[in-house]
Amino acid sequence: MLKRQPVEKKPISPAWDPWDAWYTRSEKSFYELTSVEFTVTNLCNLRCEHCAVGEALVEKEGSPLPVDQLIRRLDEVETLQTLSITGGEPVLHPRVVNETIRPLLRYAKERGIYTQLNSNLTLPLSRYEDWIEDLDVLHISYNYRDAHDFYRIAFQKYGKEVSLSAAETLFERMKENARTLSKNGVFVSAESLLSPFTAQHIVKMHRDIAEMGCRRHEVHPLYPSDFAKGMTLLTLDEYRSTILRLLDGRDPNVWILFGTLPFFPCSDKQEDLDLWLRLHREENVTVRQDPDGRNRLNINAFTGDVIVTDFGDVPPLGNMMHDRLTEIFHRWLEHPVAKKHHCFCREAHCAGPNILVSHAYYRDWDFTTRKAKAEVRV
Template identity: 75%
Template sequence: MKEAGSKTAGDKPGSIEWDPWDPWHIRKETGQHQLTSVEFTVTQLCNLRCEHCAVGEMLVAEEGVSIPVERLIHRLDEVDTLQTLSITGGEPVLSPRVVKETIRPLLRYARSRGIRTQLNSNLTLPLSRYEGWVEDLDVLHISYNYRDAADFHRIAFEKYGRDVTPKAAEALFDRMLDNARALSSAGVFVSAETLLSPFTSPHIGQMHRDVAAMGCRRHEVHPLYPSDFAKGMNLVTLDTFREAILTLVEERDPSVWILFGTLPFYPCSDRIEDRELWLRLHQEENITVRQDPDGRNRLNVNVFNGDVIVTDFGDVPPLGNIETDSLPVIFDRWLGHPLAKKYHCFCPEARCTGPNILVADTYYSGWNFRERRAKIRL
């Protein structure tokens, strides 16, 4: 097994040995969950309306007024344990004003504190929009759920509300590929995420090869979250999910780091094939399983109304507001929440901190995770 190491200043975006977004490390070292990661939703604008979008219903045509970045930074100053900062939307790069007034100051602040950063972008905007600030970013996270431009046209504009020509969609798709290659060649750590669905799972091998061809250093694979726009989409069965993972492991480019997030298989499973998969993914080179950050080490802040939630696409109501509460106080409030107590189990012998709430509700609604124990050791 690849045992987790302690963090070092040399671990810029993270590594196989230490992924700073993974709550496992702090839970193992301190015996409790701590707030080490904050995510800001900095825009509700986007030039796409993807069918799988987990925040699609929050997107707007005109942006509201955001909380001054100085106020956001003040709240970050109160988090002594902070290790990572994520920026999401919408499409964060769509508005030059958001980039200038919110994103760049947050990245500079994080750099001054030695905090690692990630920004989620669809990467379809002109390359020039990323220049002048991307060098301060540790991870540029993109979505890749397409085989070709025709797929992109259907998926990215499924909920758009008006017709978009195939030619216009193809231009954006090609720009995304070109931007990924250019930024990767320039030394940017690009991490592409694929959501396993009935559509993507049969093609995961080819999609992985596309990710590698773009120069991405990491390929993240997650379940399709049944939230927001994706609520009506079909989900893969656990058997299909397992088969897709095994196909990807066999066909992967060994130079690309594969990260499985919110994996819907657990070491306490009654099924031997699930336990064997857990073991294999922890033994393969250049593959990691990230424990769920949401509610274990991360909170999400909406910069327009100040609301703080466990995740940017969950159904748990806001836990507080940065206008009245500090983030550590809100995080402690969450740790006392009935849902946290229900799902915050811990099996150190198997390197597991329990399930993602949405995944557990989808696939394991009858399970009491707090009463189960790992049946394997790493």
């Protein structure tokens, strides 16, 4: 491992979201690799109906690549700022925690890199306590009103019988874990995927997230991938009205981050432009420019395959066993799919669409030929 002087990290806030692709693109006029995500397991104790990686989940899996190999590739990326860890449920298997997660977090901490781990937070609190201090963001999913919703959603695709009481135990543990960790200073960020079901109850879900002590509420579209492919998506009109209800009913002390937002400042509809401007004027509300393929790559820690996102349909771009990550990233920037979606409007504070959102809602649009009709001052 190369010896570097750690960079002092600014606190994560609405004014500084190090995963956002906007900063590098606006400052340097090009994209560079600042973020890497590792898929460290395909095991999970849940099978959520909306899971965008559900078809990759397994009952048993082999050994991951040695963590030293992962770190050597990270060491080659001089521009690295953030490291994300996802699955499956990364914390499910103690071996993954001890042999992969903890060394990666220690490496990132020594180098001054921001870290995030995605967990369903349903495991006993002791499974998190001995490494959580090295983590910057604990990312959880929250798409439920109560234990009955959790039972239906989390075990929809499970394939074997699970009792309601068992589901209730996991649901209550998740909420209590979030409260305890938040009280102890952990930055817990809860994500909700907007679907025809969650849209009806999003204000209540937001209030529950605030009660759990989460500092941030991330709101994303339902991604039509894997388990979620057959689910009904919100129309854009439904999505817009849901956002407006959430803005009107939100807890102003909780940061709301809209990720992969399916509205753009080059829209032909005035209501879309009005929404875009409101989102950029509201206190404690941000719109994150999509990191996937703009400043981030995902690495499968078992095969070494490198892809644009952990739930996209673009085939692997290379393999970390024989390719440098920066070479793979530049290869992606020349890919026709990247060129189709990598538009940029500085005045409108927009770096274009997420690929899945584009395919779901804007198949007929060529974003590279459109012009922004709204100007944002940030």
